[in-house]
Amino acid sequence: xxxxxxxxxxxxxxYCLACMGHGDELMIADRNYPxxxxxxxxxxxxxxxxxxxxxxxxxKMITELxxxxxxxxxxxxxxxxxxxxxxxxxxxxxxxxxxxxxxPVDAVLGHIGRHAFYQHAKGVFGIVHTTEDQxxxxxxxxxxxxx
Numbered sequence: 001x002x003x004x005x006x007x008x009x010x011x012x013x014x015y016c017l018a019c020m021g022h023g024d025e026l027m028i029a030d031r032n033y034p035x036x037x038x039x040x041x042x043x044x045x046x047x048x049x050x051x052x053x054x055x056x057x058x059x060k061m062i063t064e065l066x067x068x069x070x071x072x073x074x075x076x077x078x079x080x081x082x083x084x085x086x087x088x089x090x091x092x093x094x095x096x097x098x099x100x101x102x103x104p105v106d107a108v109l110g111h112i113g114r115h116a117f118y119q120h121a122k123g124v125f126g127i128v129h130t131t132e133d134q135x136x137x138x139x140x141x142x143x144x145x146x147x
Contacts, residue, residue, distance in 0.1 A: 012048045016126040024125040030137035035129040044126035055132040056094045067144035068103035075107030079117045079138040091134035
């Protein structure tokens with residue numbers, strides 16, 4: 001038990017966040033994402049399970065502990081809806097609204113297509129597997145700097 005840490009935050013997630021450095025990326029996966037297959041290529045080689053968490057709840061818990069980057073091309077990415085790259089589903093809107101509140105003002109919140117997202121996600125530090133039920137409810141967060 002720790003002061004100031006959400007009691008629902010599993011030790012594996014705390015360890016992953018603590019080991020990440022500036023610019024490392026954490027993927028938040030929906031329930032349909034092939035998290036186990038892609039985690040094999042990550043620095044943390046198995047997904048961190050957050051059952052009963054949607055993407056927003058997971059990202060809220062993570063951003064209580066980890067800053068979002070504003071030094072690179074983006075601080076966060078969402079997976080685009082197929083054939084509708086600018087369309088945002090309910091999960092996208094809720095997550096980006098939250099990130100706009102907690103990220104630095106100049107942090108870019110971007111989006112990439114599903115297949116490009118899959119390729120990009122193979123280089124992340126770790127994968128958090130949620131039970132998000134919105135299709136395309138996957139995100140990549142880039143760790144920022146604590147001053």
